[in-house]
Amino acid sequence: MPRAEANRLAVIGAGPIGLEAAAVAARLGFDVHVYERGRIGEHLHRWGHVRLFTPFGTNSTAAGRNAILAENPSHVFPANDECITGRDHVRVYLEPLGRSKLLKDRIHTECQVVAIGRERLLKEDSRLDAKVGHPFRLLVREKNKERIETADCVLDCSGTYTEHRWLGEGGIPAVGETAAESAICYGLDDILGERKNHYAGKATLVVGNGFSAATSVVSLAELAASAPETWVVWLARTPSTLPIRRVANDPLRERDRLAVRANTLATRTDGNVEFHPHSVVTSVESLGQDKGFRVTARIGRNGQARTWEVDRIIANVGYQPDWHLLRELQFSPCPVTSALARLGAVLLEHRGEAGWIPPLTADLLRTPEPGLFVLGAKSFGRDSRFLLSVGFEQIRQVFQALTGKPVSL
Ligand SMILES: Cc1cc2nc3c(=O)[nH]c(=O)nc-3n(C[C@H](O)[C@H](O)[C@H](O)COP(=O)(O)OP(=O)(O)OC[C@H]3O[C@@H](n4cnc5c(N)ncnc54)[C@H](O)[C@@H]3O)c2cc1C
Numbered sequence: 001m002p003r004a005e006a007n008r009l010a011v012i013g014a015g016p017i018g019l020e021a022a023a024v025a026a027r028l029g030f031d032v033h034v035y036e037r038g039r040i041g042e043h044l045h046r047w048g049h050v051r052l053f054t055p056f057g058t059n060s061t062a063a064g065r066n067a068i069l070a071e072n073p074s075h076v077f078p079a080n081d082e083c084i085t086g087r088d089h090v091r092v093y094l095e096p097l098g099r100s101k102l103l104k105d106r107i108h109t110e111c112q113v114v115a116i117g118r119e120r121l122l123k124e125d126s127r128l129d130a131k132v133g134h135p136f137r138l139l140v141r142e143k144n145k146e147r148i149e150t151a152d153c154v155l156d157c158s159g160t161y162t163e164h165r166w167l168g169e170g171g172i173p174a175v176g177e178t179a180a181e182s183a184i185c186y187g188l189d190d191i192l193g194e195r196k197n198h199y200a201g202k203a204t205l206v207v208g209n210g211f212s213a214a215t216s217v218v219s220l221a222e223l224a225a226s227a228p229e230t231w232v233v234w235l236a237r238t239p240s241t242l243p244i245r246r247v248a249n250d251p252l253r254e255r256d257r258l259a260v261r262a263n264t265l266a267t268r269t270d271g272n273v274e275f276h277p278h279s280v281v282t283s284v285e286s287l288g289q290d291k292g293f294r295v296t297a298r299i300g301r302n303g304q305a306r307t308w309e310v311d312r313i314i315a316n317v318g319y320q321p322d323w324h325l326l327r328e329l330q331f332s333p334c335p336v337t338s339a340l341a342r343l344g345a346v347l348l349e350h351r352g353e354a355g356w357i358p359p360l361t362a363d364l365l366r367t368p369e370p371g372l373f374v375l376g377a378k379s380f381g382r383d384s385r386f387l388l389s390v391g392f393e394q395i396r397q398v399f400q401a402l403t404g405k406p407v408s409l
Contacts (some may be wrong), residue, residue, distance in 0.1 A: 026102040066098050071100045142259045192223060204220055210244070210318065214262035279297045292311045293311075
């Protein structure tokens with residue numbers, strides 16, 4: 001049991017990590033509340049058609065599955081080695097966990113945390129050790145009504161998916177990009193499903209060299225099989241002619257298969273994909289509502305300018321945390337990765353090692369502000385190597401540090 005005077009715990013975000021953390025907190029006797037600005041698993045809903053490349057057994061925990069079965073003994077889970085879509089993960093695991101006895105009255109959906117501070121303290125007031133006894137104040141907005149909630153501990157699990165990065169050189173928007181932003185897809189559209197008509201027979205510019213770009217390009221190439229006019233211009237910053245970096249001996253077969261398929265599409269010359277390595281977008285001009293774009297990029301080693309007219313743009317250029325939420329607290333992220341400061345330093349040491357996961361300790365997760373923890377994809381900042389299994393270990397470490405006892409998930 002946590003100490004009674006430090007019992008109130010606020011979780012920001014009902015994604016896979018926020019929910020799991022809240023379930024552990026409830027099991028350990030914390031008075032936990034989860035504030036979620038959308039639905040349970042909101043970000044997974046948004047890329048719901050995408051198949052996770054890690055199997056269900058590693059995307060769920062025994063404690064979570066038991067909580068669901070305690071509520072509904074006939075609930076059927078996928079097999080541990082099955083790779084299911086984001087949408088199915090929400091349906092078979094996250095939503096039932098949210099409905100379980102542990103959590104059912106503790107999740108506040110459509111409820112956004114707008115800012116966090118401390119009772120009777122400003123950011124610049126006081127030494128950090130004097131902050132104990134000054135609970136956190138959270139400004140929350142639910143159906144346009146605002147209120148204050150208080151908590152002794154805050155777990156920020158608010159993810160990164162909606163904070164996209166920009167197309168232009170140096171990470172800033174390309175000329176004209178901010179004006180065209182609302183017409184550009186910065187995430188993962190359901191190209192073979194509900195957005196099929198939007199892309200079929202169209203020319204699409206895809207930018208990026210991560211697994212999101214690979215997913216978009218592979219889907220567009222598949223669409224081209226039934227709609228042959230579909231054309232893909234694929235630009236990536238990397239000078240490599242194989243844009244997707246494969247993880248050596250990748251244990252995640254689905255991820256490796258995706259990398260191989262995307263790299264094959266980049267190198268073959270007889271398909272509907274033209275790939276340009278070493279490229280960066282310099283300007284985007286919208287040609288009017290649903291009339292497409294004129295995009296100019298510098299391509300190749302000599303930076304030659306080239307312009308395309310395309311119907312669609314998919315900018316899979318990565319995500320980053322929004323740290324505004326914490327700006328009234330004494331907190332600063334790693335200046336290079338935007339991850340948690342200590343964790344970011346470790347991630348940096350292993351930059352370029354695809355698939356590398358840091359050995360996690362509570363020390364790497366601590367922030368200077370007592371009682372504040374950042375977990376999940378947000379804790380990794382711009383680094384896309386975060387996996388759910390890593391988040392579960394983070395939860396274990398944090399609750400072990402909070403209770404002083406071993407915690408299992
Ligand atoms: C396309 C894609 C595929 C992936 N595939 C895998 C995979 O196969 N295996 C794997 O292990 N990992 C995968 N990941 C990485 C990672 O596991 C996911 O990003 C995962 O969703 C991270 O979980 P999270 O709980 O940290 O954050 P999120 O799932 O991003 O959840 C954050 C939640 O916080 C809410 N929120 C944000 N701001 C606020 C606020 N101010 N107030 C209240 N609520 C707020 C959001 O609405 C959201 O529901 C994938 C990521 C992507 C993008």
